[in-house]
Amino acid sequence: MKTLQIQYFNFSVLATRLSNEVNSRAGTLDALSAVTHIPSDLLDDFLTGTQCPTLLQLATIASTIDLSPAWLAFGQGEAELPSVELARGQYASDLRLSPDELKAKYSFEHPLFNQATWIKQVAAGTYLEGYWAWASEQLRKLISPE
Structure with a gap:
């Protein structure tokens, strides 16, 4: 499967945001590398802006340091993902929205459900519909919960 690359953003903004968060949350590149299984020299390339992470790498880094991948890469939405209790209250109104309405409201991705997770499920064959239909199902x- 072809690796999806992130496009259309400023490398230096991602590098700065990632550098600040890695330093404050993960401590060292070696520590982050040990948890994410992304080589520390590649992580260093992300921090200096010389190389762009794939969507999967970005999602892995973001989940490891408890940040939203959309915020980390694009500055979209909240930096930190809300707790389940907060999410249930804050995003309950999204249940009334169709997948197309969710897309219109959030454009890139829903603040709670990153596309990298959806891509993993599609690749594994556990989900075959589009991202916004998947996000709508995840909200439900x-x-x-039943």
């Missing part, structure tokens, strides 16, 4: 599972 989170807010109205």
Whole structure:
């Protein structure tokens, strides 16, 4: 499968944001590398802006340091993902929205559900529909668990 690259953003903004967060949350590149299994020299390339992470690498880094991948790469949405309790209250109104309405509201991705996770599920064959249909289903599972 072809690796998806992130496009259309400022490398230096991502590098600065990532550098600040790695230093404050992960401590060292070696520590982050040990948890994410991304080589520390590649992480260093991300921090200096000389190389761009793939969507999967970005999602892995973001989840490891408890940040939203959309915020980390693009400055979209909140930096930190909310707790389940907060998410249930804050995003409950999104349950009324169709996948197309969710897309219109958030454009890039829903603040709670990153595209890299959806891509993993598609690659594994566990989910075959589009991202916004998947995000809508994930909202229902989170807010109205059965």
